Amino acid sequence: MKIAVCIKQVPNTEARLRVRRDGRWLEEEDLPFIINESDEYALEEGLRIAEKTGGEVVVFSLGPDRVREALRKALAVGAARAVHLADPAFAGGDALATGRALAAALKRDSFDLVLTGSQSDDVGYGGTGSVVAGHLGWPHVWLVMGVELEEGNRAAKVTREMESGVNEVSRVQLPAVLEIQAGLNHPRYASLKGIMAAKKKEIATATPADLGLDAAQVGEAGSRLEIVSVAFPASGKGAQILQGDAKAAATALVEKLQKEARVL
Amino acid sequence: MANEVWVVLQHREGQISRISWETVGAAQKLAATLGSKAEAVLLGSGVGLAAAEVAKSDLAAVHVADHDALRAYTPGAYIGALASTIQSAAPAFVVFPHTYQTVDYMARLAQAVGAGLLPQVTAFQGEGGDLLWTRPVMSGKLQAKVRVKGEGTVLVSVQSGAFPADGVVRGEAPVKPLEVDLAAVKPDREILGYEEVGGDTVDLTKAEIIVAVGRGVGGADKMAPVEALAKALGAEIGASRPVIDNGWLPRDRQIGSSGQTVAPKLYVAAGISGAIQHLVGMKGSSVIVAINKDPGAPIFTVADYGIVGDLHEVLPALTEAVRAAKG
Numbered sequence: 167m168k169i170a171v172c173i174k175q176v177p178n179t180e181a182r183l184r185v186r187r188d189g190r191w192l193e194e195e196d197l198p199f200i201i202n203e204s205d206e207y208a209l210e211e212g213l214r215i216a217e218k219t220g221g222e223v224v225v226f227s228l229g230p231d232r233v234r235e236a237l238r239k240a241l242a243v244g245a246a247r248a249v250h251l252a253d254p255a256f257a258g259g260d261a262l263a264t265g266r267a268l269a270a271a272l273k274r275d276s277f278d279l280v281l282t283g284s285q286s287d288d289v290g291y292g293g294t295g296s297v298v299a300g301h302l303g304w305p306h307v308w309l310v311m312g313v314e315l316e317e318g319n320r321a322a323k324v325t326r327e328m329e330s331g332v333n334e335v336s337r338v339q340l341p342a343v344l345e346i347q348a349g350l351n352h353p354r355y356a357s358l359k360g361i362m363a364a365k366k367k368e369i370a371t372a373t374p375a376d377l378g379l380d381a382a383q384v385g386e387a388g389s390r391l392e393i394v395s396v397a398f399p400a401s402g403k404g405a406q407i408l409q410g411d412a413k414a415a416a417t418a419l420v421e422k423l424q425k426e427a428r429v430l
Numbered sequence: 431m432a433n434e435v436w437v438v439l440q441h442r443e444g445q446i447s448r449i450s451w452e453t454v455g456a457a458q459k460l461a462a463t464l465g466s467k468a469e470a471v472l473l474g475s476g477v478g479l480a481a482a483e484v485a486k487s488d489l490a491a492v493h494v495a496d497h498d499a500l501r502a503y504t505p506g507a508y509i510g511a512l513a514s515t516i517q518s519a520a521p522a523f524v525v526f527p528h529t530y531q532t533v534d535y536m537a538r539l540a541q542a543v544g545a546g547l548l549p550q551v552t553a554f555q556g557e558g559g560d561l562l563w564t565r566p567v568m569s570g571k572l573q574a575k576v577r578v579k580g581e582g583t584v585l586v587s588v589q590s591g592a593f594p595a596d597g598v599v600r601g602e603a604p605v606k607p608l609e610v611d612l613a614a615v616k617p618d619r620e621i622l623g624y625e626e627v628g629g630d631t632v633d634l635t636k637a638e639i640i641v642a643v644g645r646g647v648g649g650a651d652k653m654a655p656v657e658a659l660a661k662a663l664g665a666e667i668g669a670s671r672p673v674i675d676n677g678w679l680p681r682d683r684q685i686g687s688s689g690q691t692v693a694p695k696l697y698v699a700a701g702i703s704g705a706i707q708h709l710v711g712m713k714g715s716s717v718i719v720a721i722n723k724d725p726g727a728p729i730f731t732v733a734d735y736g737i738v739g740d741l742h743e744v745l746p747a748l749t750e751a752v753r754a755a756k757g
Contacts (some may be wrong), residue, residue, distance in 0.1 A: 335623050
């Protein structure tokens with residue numbers, strides 16, 4: 167099967183985050199970027215299905231030049247080639263604008279299956295894959311915890327996570343877009359051989375014009391949402407922070423839990 | 431109309447979910463801001479009683495599509511039922527509960543009807559057309575203020591726990607049938623069934639004390655200080671999602687929107703940053719203690735007591751202090 171996997175490069179949420187001076191987003195200087203967590207699982211699932219069915223994975227990503235590093239990593243773990251939607255006009259898109267651009271890029275080729283992560287760890291709209299499916303006119307499933315191919319790879323039995331520990335099991339006809347939940351598999355690491363091979367693999371680039379789109383249809387211009395500001399949450403009612411070294415703080419905490427909160 | 435607000439309710443076998451009531455309250459508040467009255471929409475089969483329950487709210491109407499074809503949720507069926515009516519009525523906002531069902535179809539519905547998409551809001555402020563919405567970004571570490579631009583309907587989903595369920599304004603609303611083009615209701619997946627995850631499930635909801643651990647613990651082989659503290663406190667061990675996804679603890683220990691919702695008298699969160707998906711599962715706890723090396727971690731916003739530090743240093747000290755206090 168020929169499989170497309172859409173990945174996003176996001177800031178590492180574990181890193182020390184700073185708000186940019188204009189207050190509208192994070193300061194990206196010195197900020198470490200990684201492949202979005204659920205997208206890594208989508209990539210791994212794509213590679214496994216391609217290996218099982220004798221196919222290949224083409225990886226797509228949208229973003230500035232730094233995104234090439236994420237694409238290179240995907241090539242190093244086994245993707246055959248990559249497409250980089252690289253143009254300043256693509257920046258700042260919401261799920262609708264980004265989904266529109268990715269769908270236009272995917273339509274230039276023909277795929278049996280498109281995989282994405284379920285949600286980005288930065289803006290977290292959680293809808294890009296579904297929007298892609300809408301443009302392609304394919305069924306989609308969001309929050310996928312299991313994929314089994316059926317009917318000679320013309321359908322898939324898909325397990326989807328729901329709330330309160332219940333999974334939905336359904337069958338979708340392929341081609342489809344499956345939006346993968348983190349935890350589905352164990353993503354592989356790149357081997358030295360894979361890293362060397364990746365250097366020779368193609369990363370094609372595409373602009374809005376290449377995709378038959380107007381710059382006003384993509385990125386911030388093509389979006390209905392505008393992020394006005396970001397901020398760390400106010401300290402709510404405010405935790406009492408217990409000071410001192412670990413021992414002093416722990417002792418003070420136990421005293422508070424006994425005498426003030428009365429839960430011990 | 432430019433100020434109409436609809437609210438699409440979610441139910442399970444005719445039972446209106448708690449988050450749906452929260453969403454009704456949010457929609458009422460939004461409509462009041464725009465100078466209108468919210469209208470509810472209910473899809474399903476055999477939902478007459480649920481509709482009557484919703485009709486005891488201060489709403490302009492409760493629109494009900496009660497068809498066998500809508501018995502099982504699929505995106506194709508729900509989008510088919512809603513798309514043409516949203517397009518022709520063109521309400522300013524359609525508000526949804528932010529659930530895994532909603533996220534599954536809301537983005538595609540927005541794309542199908544040419545509406546805007548604003549997922550997972552926790553608050554809004556402002557008046558008339560100039561609203562500023564709040565939603566989590568960076569896995570809940572930051573909050574963004576978002577503005578909607580351009581013309582036309584916007585689909586909004588409301589985060590669980592952001593608006594009070596008992597905040598619904600009571601009243602009396604007429605129940606009206608919602609016209610649905612059944613030819614457009616096309617299931618796009620064949621539902622084979624629903625399965626319970628787990629089996630031998632640990633029931634954390636009955637625990638009086640929970641020591642919950644997050645990504646900060648660093649690995650399955652680094653659990654000893656967590657186990658020691660849990661033993662000293664007589665506590666159950668819980669975890670946030672990354673711990674489960676990494677296989678460091680079994681899935682029946684997961685607390686949060688895709689795990690268990692707990693409210694013990696004492697909740698110790700160690701190495702948990704506090705993504706909103708985790709917070710909704712534990713913020714009802716009586717007393718919350720947060721231990722995290724990042725002083726900016728959102729877990730401290732819901733905690734009563736906090737210690738800023740590495741859990742591998744703090745937990746052993748805390749275990750000692752608990753043992754000493756208990757004698």
